[in-house]
Every structure is written in C-alpha cells, then in structure tokens.
Amino acid sequence: MDLNLTDEQHEVVSAVRAFLTDHCPPDVVRASEPGGFDPDLWRAFCELAGPTIGVSEKLGGGGASLLDLELVCEQVGSFLAPVPFIDGAVAARLLASSGSSGAAGLDLLIAEPSAVGTVALRPAVDGTATLVPSGSVAGVVVAMDADELVVVTGDGDGPAPSNLGSSPVADRAIRVPGRTVLGTGDMARAAHGQAIDEWRTLMSGALVGLGEAALAIGVEYAKNRHQFGAPIGSFQSIARDLADAATLVDGARLLAREAAWAQTDDDEQFAPLASMAFLFATRAARRASNVALHVHGGYGFTLEYDIQLYYRRAEAWPLALGDPRQGAAHLADALFGPIEAP
Amino acid sequence: MDFRLGPKSDAFRAEVRAFLDEHLDEETIERAHQTGTMHSREFHRAIGRQGWLAATWPAEYGGQERDPFEMTALRDELRLAGAPTDGMGLSVIVCQTIRRVATEEQKADFLPRALAGEICMSLGYSEPDSGSDVASIKTTATRDGDEWVINGQKMFTTLAHVADYVFLLARTNHDVPKHKGLTMFLVPLDSPGIEIHPVHTVGGERTNATFYTDVRVSDHFRIGDVDRGWDVMTVALTFERGGFGLSEADRVWEQAVAWAKETRRPDGSRVIDDPFVRERLATMRTNNEVARLLAYRTSFVAATGGLPGVEGSMHKLFYAESMTSDAAELVDMLGAEGVVQRGEDGAPVDGWVEHLFRHAAVTTIYGGTSEMQRSIIAERGLGLPRSGR
Numbered sequence: 059m060d061l062n063l064t065d066e067q068h069e070v071v072s073a074v075r076a077f078l079t080d081h082c083p084p085d086v087v088r089a090s091e092p093g094g095f096d097p098d099l100w101r102a103f104c105e106l107a108g109p110t111i112g113v114s115e116k117l118g119g120g121g122a123s124l125l126d127l128e129l130v131c132e133q134v135g136s137f138l139a140p141v142p143f144i145d146g147a148v149a150a151r152l153l154a155s156s157g158s159s160g161a162a163g164l165d166l167l168i169a170e171p172s173a174v175g176t177v178a179l180r181p182a183v184d185g186t187a188t189l190v191p192s193g194s195v196a197g198v199v200v201a202m203d204a205d206e207l208v209v210v211t212g213d214g215d216g217p218a219p220s221n222l223g224s225s226p227v228a229d230r231a232i233r234v235p236g237r238t239v240l241g242t243g244d245m246a247r248a249a250h251g252q253a254i255d256e257w258r259t260l261m262s263g264a265l266v267g268l269g270e271a272a273l274a275i276g277v278e279y280a281k282n283r284h285q286f287g288a289p290i291g292s293f294q295s296i297a298r299d300l301a302d303a304a305t306l307v308d309g310a311r312l313l314a315r316e317a318a319w320a321q322t323d324d325d326e327q328f329a330p331l332a333s334m335a336f337l338f339a340t341r342a343a344r345r346a347s348n349v350a351l352h353v354h355g356g357y358g359f360t361l362e363y364d365i366q367l368y369y370r371r372a373e374a375w376p377l378a379l380g381d382p383r384q385g386a387a388h389l390a391d392a393l394f395g396p397i398e399a400p
Numbered sequence: 401m402d403f404r405l406g407p408k409s410d411a412f413r414a415e416v417r418a419f420l421d422e423h424l425d426e427e428t429i430e431r432a433h434q435t436g437t438m439h440s441r442e443f444h445r446a447i448g449r450q451g452w453l454a455a456t457w458p459a460e461y462g463g464q465e466r467d468p469f470e471m472t473a474l475r476d477e478l479r480l481a482g483a484p485t486d487g488m489g490l491s492v493i494v495c496q497t498i499r500r501v502a503t504e505e506q507k508a509d510f511l512p513r514a515l516a517g518e519i520c521m522s523l524g525y526s527e528p529d530s531g532s533d534v535a536s537i538k539t540t541a542t543r544d545g546d547e548w549v550i551n552g553q554k555m556f557t558t559l560a561h562v563a564d565y566v567f568l569l570a571r572t573n574h575d576v577p578k579h580k581g582l583t584m585f586l587v588p589l590d591s592p593g594i595e596i597h598p599v600h601t602v603g604g605e606r607t608n609a610t611f612y613t614d615v616r617v618s619d620h621f622r623i624g625d626v627d628r629g630w631d632v633m634t635v636a637l638t639f640e641r642g643g644f645g646l647s648e649a650d651r652v653w654e655q656a657v658a659w660a661k662e663t664r665r666p667d668g669s670r671v672i673d674d675p676f677v678r679e680r681l682a683t684m685r686t687n688n689e690v691a692r693l694l695a696y697r698t699s700f701v702a703a704t705g706g707l708p709g710v711e712g713s714m715h716k717l718f719y720a721e722s723m724t725s726d727a728a729e730l731v732d733m734l735g736a737e738g739v740v741q742r743g744e745d746g747a748p749v750d751g752w753v754e755h756l757f758r759h760a761a762v763t764t765i766y767g768g769t770s771e772m773q774r775s776i777i778a779e780r781g782l783g784l785p786r787s788g789r
C-alpha cells in the first residue's frame with residue numbers, strides 16, 4: 059500500500075496550484091459568471107495541462123493516467139476554475155479509444171490545445187443532447203444518439219441558460235451534417251459508459267477540491283469571528299459540524315483517488331468505485347459547503363462573501379449526470395447485477 | 401499510489417484464513433454471542449501460540465516483525481470470521497504500553513505470558529462518575545510500605561470476569577491538578593478484596609462493574625512513575641485507535657447481500673430486486689469503503705513513521721456513525737421481520753442485522769465517544785480554538 063503521490067505527481071499538483079493561485083482568484087471566478095468559461099484562463103491553463111494530457115503518447119497526448127487527471131481536477135475544483143478541463147479530458151480519451159473513426163476529432167483537439175471537447179452524459183432526445191456540460195463552449199461534442207455513438211464538430215447555438223452553478227451547460231443538436239459515427243450498439247454503449255465513469259471519477263476529484271476549499275474558508279471564518287466574547291469556532295456545535303465535514307472530505311478524497319487508481323490497476327473494481335466515489339464526493343462537497351456557508355451566519359447568504367460560489371456549485375455540478383439517487387441505483391446494478399425481469 | 405495492502409499481506413491473509421478454518425469453530429462464535437463474553441481462552445491461546453499477539457513486535461520480544469498492513473489483514477480476517485477478539489484487543493493495548501513505559505523486570509514478568517496468550521488483560525479506566533473525563537477518577541491507591549492499597553469502584557471493566565489482570569488507573573495524589581495525581585497499576589484480578597458484578601448491555605455484550613476494597617499489591621505492579629499515570633494513559637490511548645480495517649459492518653453487509661439474492665418475496669420477486677433494498681445496500685457499501693480507506697490510511701501513516709492521531713479519530717468517528725445509521729437502514733429494509741432475533745425461525749439474515757443494530761450504538765461510545773473524536777479533529781486537525789469544557 060502506498061498512499062503517497064509520486065514526485066512527478068507532486069510537481070504537477072504544485073504547478074497547477076501555483077498557476078491557479080496566481081490566475082484564478084475568486085474575482086476571476088465571479089467575472090466568468092454567468093457563462094462559466096474564461097477563454098484567456100483556459101488558453102493559459104492548456105499550456106500547463108491541456109485536456110489531451112490524458113491521451114497516450116503514441117496518439118499525440120501526454121500519457122497521463124486517470125489518477126494524474128484526478129489530481130489536476132482536485133485543484134480545478136478547489137479554485138472553482140471556469141475551465142472545461144474535465145469534459146475535455148473525458149472527450150479526448152473517448153475519441154482516443156474509438157480507433158480510426160475518432161481520429162479526426164482527436165486530431166482537432168491535439169492540434170488546437172485550447173479547443174473544447176465534451177461528452178454528452180445523457181442520451182440525446184430526438185437528435186438533441188440536452189444540458190451538455192461545457193455544451194455552450196465546446197467545438198467537439200461526443201454523444202449517444204439512440205444506438206450510435208457520434209461525434210460532431212462546430213460551434214454551439216448560443217449561451218448557457220442561466221443556472222445555479224453558472225456552468226457552461228447547453229443543448230446541442232447532434233444530427234448535423236458532417237457527424238461521424240464512432241460506434242454502434244453494445245460496443246458504443248460500453249465506450250460511452252466507460253467515459254461516464256471517467257467523468258464521475260474526475261468530477262469526484264473536482265468536488266473533493268471544492269469541499270476542501272469551502273471547508274478551509276469556513277474554518278478560517280470560525281477562528282476569526284467572535285460572538286459572546288469568544289471565537290465562534292470554540293463553540294462545540296460549530297466545531298462539530300466542521301469536524302464531520304472534514305472527515306467526509308478526507309474520505310471522499312481517498313475514494314476518488316482509489317477509483318482513479320483502479321482504472322489502470324484494478325479494472326474490475328473501476329466501475330463500482332467510480333460510482334461510489336461520485337456519490338460520496340457529492341455528499342462531502344455539499345455538506346462541507348453547506349456547513350461553511352452556515353458558520354458565516356447572515357454574511358454567508360450575501361453575494362459579497364465567496365462561500366456562496368462554492369455552495370451553488372456543490373449542488374449544481376453533480377446534477378449534470380441527473381438525480382444522484384439514480385446514481386445509487388446505477389451503483390446497485392454494478393454491485394448486484396441488473397434487476398431480474400419478473 | 402497503490403491501494404492494495406500488498407503481496408506480503410495477501411500471503412499472511414491466506415495463512416490467517418487457514419488458521420481460522422482449523423481453530424475457530426461455530427461453537428466458539430455462538431458461545432461468545434450467547435454469553436456476551438467476546439473472548440475464548442482456548443482461541444486466545446491459539447492466537448498467542450501462533451505468535452500473532454506479537455505479530456508486529458520486534459524479534460527481541462519474540463515478535464514476528466510484521467508490518468502494519470499485515471496486522472490489518474489479520475484483523476480483517478478475524479472480523480470477517482466473527483471471531484471473539486476482545487481479549488486480544490485489550491491485551492495488546494496493555495502489552496504495547498508496558499513495552500513503552502515499564503521496567504525491564506516488569507516486562508520480563510508480564511510480556512512473555514501475555515504475548516503467548518496465557519494471560520489476558522482488561523482495562524480499568526472508567527468509573528461510575530468518570531468516563532470521557534477519565535482524569536477525574538476517584539479510585540485511590542495509597543502507599544503502605546512497599547505496598548499499595550487500592551479502594552474504589554470501576555465501571556465497564558470489560559472481560560474482568562475472565563481476565564487475569566486489570567490495568568487500573570488510580571488517584572495517588574489529591575493535592576495537585578487532576579491529571580497530575582494519577583498512577584497506573586496492573587492489578588491481579590485474583591487479589592483479595594476485588595468483587596466483580598456483571599453488567600449486561602443492549603448489544604448483548606457483557607461488561608462488569610468492579611469493586612476494590614483494601615486491595616493490596618506490591619510496588620512491582622505499578623506501571624510507570626508515581627503520579628505520572630496520565631502519561632501512561634496517553635501512550636495507551638494511541639494503541640486504542642488504529643490497526644483497524646474491516647468491521648462488523650462489512651461482514652453483515654456481505655451476509656445481507658447474499659440473503660437478499662437468495663430470498664424471494666411472497667409475490668415471487670427477489671428481495672435484491674427491490675429498489676429500496678438496492679439503494680440502501682449500495683449506500684452502505686459506499687460508506688464501508690470509505691471507512692476501510694480511512695482505516696487503511698491510519699495504518700499507512702503509522703507504517704511510514706507518523707502518529708495517526710487525527711486520522712485515527714476520523715476513522716473511529718466515521719465508521720461508528722455510519723455503521724449506526726446504516727444498521728438502522730438495514731433493519732428498516734427487512735420490514736416487520738427485521739425485529740426477529742438470531743436463533744428464531746425465519747430471522748432474516750440469521751438475525752445478524754438486528755444484532756448489528758443493537759451492537760452499533762456502542763461503537764459511538766466506547767474507545768472515546770464521537771464527541772471526543774470530533775474535538776480531536778476540530779482542535780488538532782483543523783486548528784480550531786479549544787472549546788470550553
């Protein structure tokens with residue numbers, strides 16, 4: 059057992075952290091609202107760690123593992139960085155796994171590092187993939203359309219609808235000229251399922267980062283705010299909620315990293331672990347941001363304090379995949395097999 | 401990163417399984433549950449003879465120098481098998497503490513016998529009026545020549561009725577702040593003046609109230625310096641948290657899943673196909689995975705030379721709290737039949753879910769309550785100011 063990162067992973071994490079500390083303070087996050095995308099930040103970010111780093115080197119990528127990507131996502135989540143890293147990384151890996159039919163889409167992403175790719179998480183309805191993550195800014199969209207896994211290129215139809223997480227989500231038409239079929243039937247569904255599990259894992263990483271950062275804000279406030287002549291953090295009911303949230307976040311971090319590790323080292327466990335990680339990280343991030351907002355009292359409810367930025371996203375980000383309780387049902391399928399027909 | 405315990409632990413795990421096949425019979429497990437005494441003298445000896453009470457100890461003590469991950473594998477297998485291990489847990493805490501703080505003469509006297517499983521230790525910290533605030537205990541030890549005379553009462557002295565010694569915290573000085581007037585003793589339980597009364601619990605485990613009237617022990621039985629008992633406690637407490645891995649929650653989850661797959665409802669559907677059942681079992685599996693990871697992290701920190709204080713508290717807090725709420729969910733999941741107890745016809749999952757529900761509550765209390773763990777996490781982990789207490 060080894061729960062330490064490699065030196066190389068430490069370096070990547072510190073580099074991304076240093077970059078985001080400089081380039082993505084809360085002002086930048088606020089300025090990106092409501093669209094949730096900062097093209098300048100994204101271009102600079104891609105010079106450091108573009109989304110194709112998770113593609114194998116022989117296909118022109120950086121050869122990073124899912125665990126390496128997860129570590130980057132923890133930092134992205136921690137700074138609420140308005141960059142489509144998760145969606146781009148998942149799309150690039152899906153295209154890379156699709157053989158020659160994915161080559162054109164992948165080449166596009168590799169040739170232009172700041173091009174945005176994404177995967178529609180839910181099957182299209184009547185040729186439209188709805189509320190696709192990064193859908194308002196993506197130039198390459200992979201989606202399931204009935205029995206086919208397809209990739210379309212080109213700009214979207216407009217800005218994101220205003221939404222709780224200020225995320226760049228948007229509907230995308232996918233029965234458009236020039237679309238490429240990557241696969242059909244069970245093979246296509248399996249490839250798409252694998253991409254969703256990778257998305258679950260990377261989103262878990264982002265939620266862990268979000269939860270950790272929100273908690274740190276709450277703890278700092280609890281140390282400094284005084285009432286009744288004492289720092290509010292010395293009141294047990296405040297300390298208790300923060301301690302519980304810290305425990306959830308630590309557990310979520312271990313589980314997200316385990317899921318990412320399993321993708322390369324324990325293949326059979328990857329799917330259930332990805333689902334578990336996503337469920338638990340969702341719970342941890344929501345609890346941590348809720349507690350952190352609450353300890354701010356009335357100030358936490360004002361737009362002026364940063365904690366609201368975390369609170370809204372903790373609720374919104376996981377919903378891209380739908381009702382989390384459906385996620386528990388999905389995990390049950392992985393653990394117990396499908397429900398038997400009566 | 402590598403989330404596997406590793407080949408050494410896997411090999412040891414296989415060894416432990418083979419040992420359990422040979423030395424742990426259903427009757428021993430059943431007897432423990434019937435009597436509530438989670439200890440079997442024969443099984444404890446067998447473990448001792450195998451050298452596993454000293455599995456991680458240095459060779460100079462006859463130990464096997466195994467790493468913390470092998471220890472985790474050992475504990476995992478004992479848990480999954482449902483083995484009665486209270487005596488093992490308590491004896492190891494006392495032995496580890498003796499190794500750190502006792503004299504060479506004391507080590508030579510107690511450790512070989514204890515590590516061989518020939519004798520068993522119990523812990524006498526808590527009293528009727530002192531639990532979380534254990535430094536406020538009132539039991540006294542008064543010097544009389546080369547002897548100490550002990551008077552007072554302990555509460556929750558688990559295994560005192562089958563153990564050979566009680567690791568007893570007593571007050572030796574009334575004129576100093578409460579932490580500074582305590583001394584630790586290892587009192588032979590067959591000393592004249594000791595009375596042991598059973599205390600029965602909702603989880604079925606038996607514990608004891610123990611009474612001490614003019615109990616005389618020689619200075620040989622004093623562990624650590626006079627009035628420095630709190631230092632000894634501090635050492636002992638670090639061995640109370642840690643070394644954990646899987647828990648009863650993992651065992652019962654597996655039993656519940658197997659049961660739900662093979663059991664059909666009156667309408668012919670499999671229990672496992674009920675969406676409410678599936679969601680509960682999936683959620684519990686997730687919590688169990690997190691508890692396991694938090695436990696393994698504790699071992700990892702210890703294995704790499706750290707002192708896993710906050711990490712140990714996080715594990716203790718999370719496993720106890722989630723086991724308690726998941727056990728309640730599982731009883732609900734069984735519906736009206738969920739209340740039927742082990743041994744009765746038609747008890748679902750052989751009554752293990754109902755048993756887990758009753759047992760789980762104590763895990764949030766003994767070994768430091770959840771409130772105490774949260775204080776450690778808040779103050780030492782998050783750096784929050786100390787709360788008024």
Ligand SMILES: Cc1cc2nc3c(=O)[nH]c(=O)nc-3n(C[C@H](O)[C@H](O)[C@H](O)COP(=O)(O)OP(=O)(O)OC[C@H]3O[C@@H](n4cnc5c(N)ncnc54)[C@H](O)[C@@H]3O)c2cc1C
Nearest residue numbers: 523524525526530531532556557558765766767769771789
């Ligand atoms: C089955 C069982 C076996 C046990 N075995 C042993 C044993 O072998 N040896 C032994 O010495 N002891 C043993 N114990 C005792 C156990 O360690 C104590 O029960 C535990 O430490 C709590 O002490 P208490 O019961 O006196 O509760 P109290 O300390 O009175 O606590 C009551 C409640 O108040 C809370 N509380 C107390 N102080 C604070 C605070 N400062 N801030 C917030 N909340 C607080 C507690 O968390 C708890 O919820 C055992 C207990 C049980 C139930």
